[in-house]
């Protein structure tokens with residue numbers, strides 16, 4: 070019985086590897102070989118990576134800038150919003166929570182189209198990266214609110230706040246000194262999602278981008294469509310090199326925050 | 333520490349939806365006094381405490397005064413109250429020292445004052461050396477000491493406790509109860525203490541307010557509450573009480589009850605008499621007021637509780653020393669001294685002379 074389970078698990082793991090890890094490795098290798106169609110015999114090279122960097126460095130910077138700005142906005146909007154939802158005893162609080170998921174449920178293309186219809190005529194705004202930022206914030210906000218709200222619900226926040234108030238703390242002091250520090254775990258979990266989603270976001274961004282404002286995934290699509298396969302693959306390689314460390318850092322911060330909190 | 337008196341005037345609380353948690357209530361706590369709010373679950377203890385703290389406002393017309401000052405409109409953070417909660421409510425993101433000094437830092441006191449105050453209160457609650465501990469590294473008892481230290485560090489005008497020991501085990505509860513009692517005496521601070529544990533109430537309260545369904549049923553000293561309860565509810569809620577039906581009042585202050593006759597001149601004409609199980613004595617035949625049979629005996633360690641059947645469906649609980657062994661159906665004679673008999677609703681209690689006799 071145990072043996073059977075072991076083999077089933079092993080099989081499943083291998084199967085997952087086959088579809089998740091192998092393609093990534095193939096892609097990375099393709100970005101490093103001199104000629105993909107000839108194969109590894111043609112030798113390894115960094116030429117493609119350099120070429121991508123020369124062509125698309127600005128898309129990478131834009132993506133990072135967008136992700137970080139998006140993170141700032143979702144924290145600044147999401148934490149107070151989650152707190153509001155927590156506190157509100159009204160019936161519409163539940164409805165609000167559901168409504169927050171709408172941008173996830175609606176196809177990104179539709180969200181982008183709506184944004185274009187509403188604000189596309191404002192030239193300066195339309196052409197700046199802030200326009201894309203708004204799309205990203207819309208899309209990622211629920212991923213910040215949900216984990217923060219969950220942590221708030223589990224943390225006996227009301228009692229902590231009452232204790233702080235009895236000790237003389239006004240609303241601002243309570244919010245910054247008690248509420249926020251006690252939902253750091255949720256904020257970090259949300260941050261991980263927000264940054265990941267913002268960096269990889271394609272649908273909305275593709276609709277909203279201008280030739281001067283291309284993000285990494287949009288550039289990637291571009292290069293796949295118009296360049297050698299090796300260049301596209303080298304691009305993937307850079308993408309991974311940018312995002313993996315970022316995600317590892319956020320994960321690690323989450324683990325540290327949790328360790329200092331729970332027994 | 334200078335302490336403040338506390339007055340509630342006509343403070344009721346009706347929750348949206350019409351739930352009356354508290355009927356309009358008047359209450360005065362003298363400066364330096366500890367008042368215990370005691371009562372069954374849902375009787376409005378917490379609501380009263382929250383009105384005092386400012387976490388809840390009384391219905392229109394209610395007034396809360398600290399000393400001469402009307403604080404009804406002040407939010408909790410302006411009231412200078414210290415609170416200790418059942419589940420500690422310590423800030424998990426801070427260590428012990430930061431928890432205790434939170435209020436001092438909010439007040440913007442100087443670093444030296446804070447340091448000094450911290451050492452002072454840590455010594456008071458016996459937590460020296462725990463400053464750097466994280467909250468989750470503390471036991472329940474230690475957590476509650478930190479909470480206590482945090483509340484007294486800011487030198488509040490009034491200390492409020494909401495069932496602070498309810499989450500602890502029995503032994504620890506006894507010890508902490510003693511310590512809290514000593515601390516309250518030492519600080520001489522005005523305190524309101526909510527509990528549903530009568531032993532805690534007796535030990536800590538200068539006075540006890542027994543609450544029932546949103547009203548105060550009786551407000552008096554622990555002795556008074558125990559020995560001269562003014563309602564059957566109070567008599568029954570605090571300790572155990574026997575009720576014996578009176579069949580007839582005879583001459584000489586004698587009352588005819590099932591199983592015999594009782595001498596109780598102060599209860600002439602009453603339909604029933606009440607007495608506490610520990611006031612009943614086991615008596616030899618000549619001295620017994622009533623006679624019956626043991627129906628059940630319950631060994632409690634420090635004492636035993638007998639259920640004595642007097643016939644006519646009348647039963648008495650008797651608390652007696654635990655050495656002698658009683659079996660079911662053993663015949664037994666009991667003496668119910670006049671000073672042990674009372675009737676709450678008639679406000680009929682033994683006179684001072686009778687009580688002096690007993691002592």
Ligand SMILES: Nc1ncnc2c1ncn2[C@@H]1O[C@H](COP(=O)(O)OP(=O)(O)OP(=O)(O)O)[C@@H](O)[C@H]1O
Pocket residue numbers: 347348351352353371372373374375376377378379380528
């Ligand atoms: N926020 C609220 N909304 C509606 N009803 C409430 C609210 N808070 C308390 N009540 C009701 O008011 C009554 C008194 O509540 P309270 O919390 O004061 O009781 P308590 O004496 O502290 O009880 P316990 O010993 O269980 O803590 C209860 O019947 C309770 O259901």
Ligand SMILES: [Mg+2]
Pocket residue numbers: 377378379
């Ligand atoms: Mg309560």
